[in-house]
Each structure stands twice: as C-alpha cells, then as structure tokens.
Amino acid sequence: xxxxxxxxxxxxxxxxxxxxxxxxxxxxxxxxxxxxxxxxxxxxxxxxxxxxxxxxxxxxxxxxxxxxxxxxxxxxxxxxxxxxxxxxxxxxxxxxxxxxxxxxxxxxxxxxxxxxxxxxxxxxxxxxxxxxxxxxxxxxxxxxxxxxxxxxxxxxxxxxxxxxxxxxxxxxxxxxxxxxxxxxxxxxxxxxxxxxxxxxxxxxxxxxxxxxxxxxxxxxxxxxxxxxxxxxxxxxxxxxxxxxxxxxxxxxxxxxxxxxxxxxxxxxxxxxxxxxxxxxxxxxxxxxxxxxxxxxxxxxxxxxxxxxxxxxxxxxxxxxxxxxxxxxxxxxxxxxxxxxxxxxxxxxxxxxxxxxxxxxxxxxxxxxxxxxxxxxx
Numbered sequence: 001x002x003x004x005x006x007x008x009x010x011x012x013x014x015x016x017x018x019x020x021x022x023x024x025x026x027x028x029x030x031x032x033x034x035x036x037x038x039x040x041x042x043x044x045x046x047x048x049x050x051x052x053x054x055x056x057x058x059x060x061x062x063x064x065x066x067x068x069x070x071x072x073x074x075x076x077x078x079x080x081x082x083x084x085x086x087x088x089x090x091x092x093x094x095x096x097x098x099x100x101x102x103x104x105x106x107x108x109x110x111x112x113x114x115x116x117x118x119x120x121x122x123x124x125x126x127x128x129x130x131x132x133x134x135x136x137x138x139x140x141x142x143x144x145x146x147x148x149x150x151x152x153x154x155x156x157x158x159x160x161x162x163x164x165x166x167x168x169x170x171x172x173x174x175x176x177x178x179x180x181x182x183x184x185x186x187x188x189x190x191x192x193x194x195x196x197x198x199x200x201x202x203x204x205x206x207x208x209x210x211x212x213x214x215x216x217x218x219x220x221x222x223x224x225x226x227x228x229x230x231x232x233x234x235x236x237x238x239x240x241x242x243x244x245x246x247x248x249x250x251x252x253x254x255x256x257x258x259x260x261x262x263x264x265x266x267x268x269x270x271x272x273x274x275x276x277x278x279x280x281x282x283x284x285x286x287x288x289x290x291x292x293x294x295x296x297x298x299x300x301x302x303x304x305x306x307x308x309x310x311x312x313x314x315x316x317x318x319x320x321x322x323x324x325x326x327x328x329x330x331x332x333x334x335x336x337x338x339x340x341x342x343x344x345x346x347x348x349x350x351x352x353x354x355x356x357x358x359x360x361x362x363x364x365x366x367x368x369x370x371x372x373x374x375x376x377x
Contacts, residue, residue, distance in 0.1 A: 003029070004036035008085060012053050013077035014292065014324075021052035021086050023077065024167040031109060031139040032059055034163075039136055042105025048128075049122050049156050050113045054078025057086060057092045065109075070118060070210055072265040072290050082228070096267040096290075097122065097210070105129040112140030112254035114146055117187065118210030118268070123156040124185035130157060130176045131164065138172030140230040145170050153285050156182050188275065189214055195325055198213060199253040200246060206275035207244050208268040217246070220369050222223040222340055224342040225250055227371045228306070233257050234301040238332070240293065240325055241265075245273025252282035260286045261302075281316055283331075294328030305329040305339045311347060322349065326374075341372045 001008045001024050003200045035042070048056050054076055058081045059069045069075060075094055081094060095101065098119070103176035104196035105126060112121055130136065136157060140149075142165050150172065153160040158177035162170055187209040193274070195201045196216075207214035214219075224247060235258045239248030242262040254259050262273040268288050274288045289296070294305075307329065309322035322343075343349045347364065350353045350372055353360035357374040 001055060001059075003032045003058050005032075005132070006233055008055075008081075009056050010053065010058065010059060011077065011084075013073050013080060014321075016209070022348050023081070024055035025141065025169070026167040027111070027139040027144075028055050029142050030058070030166055030169040030171060031111075031137060033135065035060075038295055040107065040137075042107055045102050045104055045283050046107040046109070047105045047126070048109045048111070049103060050111035050119075051078070051326050052111060054081045056109060056111065056334065058082055058087070061085070061087045061091055064091055064093070065094055066100075066124065068095045068097060068101060070097040070113075070266050070268050071077065072267070072292060076179075076292070080333055086174070090242060097208075098267045098271050101126050101129055103129055104131070106131075106132055108134055108136045110138040112144050112149060112172070112373075113210065114144070115210040116152065117214055119149065120152050120156070121185060121187040121209030123152060124182070124187075127182065131178055132176060134176050136174040136176060138299050139176070140170065142168050142170050145172065150212075153227070156180075183298075188272065190275075191216070191277070193217060197222065197230070198250060200250045200280070203246070203249065204276065204279035205244055205246050206272055206279055208272045210266065210268045211244050211272050214244075220342055220344075221246060223364070223366065223369045224306075224308060224371060228254070229304060229338065229340060229373075231255060231258075235259070236301060236376065237304045237306065238263060238294070238297065238302055238329070239273070240305050240307040240329060241309060242273045243308070245276040246268075247308070249277050249282055251306070252277065252284045252286060253280060260284065261297070262286065262288045263291055263297075264283070265290065265292060286313050293325050294332045297328075297332040299313040300334050302329075302332045303334060305333065305337075308342045309337065309349075311344075318346070321354070322347075323352060326352060330356055330376055335376055337376050339374045339376075341374070342369055344368060345370050351372070
C-alpha cells in the first residue's frame, strides 16, 4: 500500500498466500491522502472506527490512535500488521465496539461499515466525546455511501457533506455540533418471537447493532429452528457463527443437559447471543467466546456443531469462511459427532461436506434453503 507516509506491506487475517483480496482499498488511500494534503493535525486523540484490516491505524501508528472494531479478525490482522512494521504493542489502543470509547476525541476517522445500524450505534456512543474542534472524516466506496449514511452523520454529529468521487471512493466531512439534540440510541434492540417456532416460541431475541437481520428473525434461521436435531443428555454443542444466539438458545431450552458454546468473530454478535440466552432463562450451561471459528476448541471434544456460514467478506462473495468453519468443525468433533449446516440451496454446501466428511445427508429443504447433516467417521 502506497501512502504519503511510505509504502507498507499489509495482509488480512488469517494470512493466506493464495489470498488475492487486499487488506485495503481506494477509500483508505483517499482518506490518508486527504489527511496529508490538508495537513490535518493528529496531535490529539485520534480514533479510527471500522478500520477493516488495520491499514489506517498501521499507517498512523506514530500518532498513537485508538481503533474501534466489531471484528476479532480485524483485531488480529491489525496486531500482525503493526508487528510487521515494528510498532510496539500498546502504541495503538485496540478497542471493540463493546468497550467504552475514549472520553475525548480530537480526530474521528470513520470507515463506513456495511451495517447502517452499526454506524448509528457507534456515532451515538462517540457523540459525547466529540467537541466543536473535532475533525470528523468518513470514507467508503461510492456504493457504500448513501443518503441515509449522510443523514446519520448529520442527525447525530452535525452538518455533513461529501467529496467528489476518486477511483470510486468518496469522503464524508462532518462539522460537529455538540449542542445538537439527538434521539436516544435504539440499540440493542429486543423483540419477542411468535408461536410455532419450536423450543423458542414466545422467546426473546436481543440484537446489538450490526448483527445480521437485527430487527426480525430471518427466514433462514426460522427454517433451521424447525429442523434442529433432537438430541438429549449431556452433549457439548457449538453454535458456530452464532449471531444473536437464538439457535444455540433453542438447543439449550430443548436439552437442559447440553453445554452450549456460542462462537462468533463479531463482538456485537457474541454480546447479543449472551443477552438472548440470559433473556430466555435457559437452565443449562453456556460459554460465550469471540474468536476465529473453532480455533481454540480442543480436537475431538464436541458432539454437535450448528452452523449458518456467511458467504460474504465485506463486499466480496467467497466460500473461504464456510470452508474454514467446516474444517474446524470436523477437527473439533468426536467420532460420530455431527455438523448441521443451513445454507442457500444454490451454494452447494453438500459438495464441500462430502469432500471433507465423506458424507452429506439432506435433512430438510425448501425452494430457497437446505439443512445438511455430516457425520465424522
């Protein structure tokens, strides 16, 4: 990555020599170029929100910025990129979206996230720390910045305008008005499920901002909840890529002897899963872990893995995450243990499962979704 501060070698996490996607894009370059050309003072508290792979804070490390991210993978990529460039641990303050933000922000740099809700939540949480002299600059690709994006900045922080587009990237400039009256932060959001959804009928779902389908139960999860395994007794179950945790919660309600591990790479998701589990008074035992899939789960210790894998990494469509989830599940399962997967029919997960496990059974399907079962032999 070529910047006004020099060239940097940056990677995503987990690092894969076959990976062709870069750890930065034109919007990161545009923002850094703007900071240098306008000679923006970076001597105060610099906060970078939504830095996807740590490119921005790695470039600006000399100014000791704070990074706020919802992604465990982003944090790990940031640590690796900082170490690669000789930045001492602690130089960049690594915060999650669940941590309290700094009390004062002098420069706020926002990489616009895919989720408008997550942007709303983060701007609401940061607004009390922003003052009249705060420099606020957002960045994103043109297809990521909409009228609703600008309206959020304007409603929560102050008057907002955009730059001209360069290489399909655009900047957002906001002039803070600390006296601005703003509505209360609506996140987290909770709702009650209707009847007819198995063990979680009339159950509560709690969603922090940025979690997939945060304002309602998505149709894929609803279909999965109607076709979960009915195992009883002392089982170790993993809700892999747990989102708001309603699938693992359903298992815990149906089988109080089960020990459920909720895992996601999103700090917002794991916080949602724990809140959902607690809200439903599940009598069993649960663990909540932010991490890289099944990494850290000992081999041969799990009876059942439930998985609804994502097939997007930011704007890129990819099956790499699903493949890593499947291989991690196989390693963690005991002989005879099962992986249950829901996915869009067109994704062809049955082919991957047969290749990996040697078997794949169709449990249920409709025109859009399939539930698949693979057994570790």
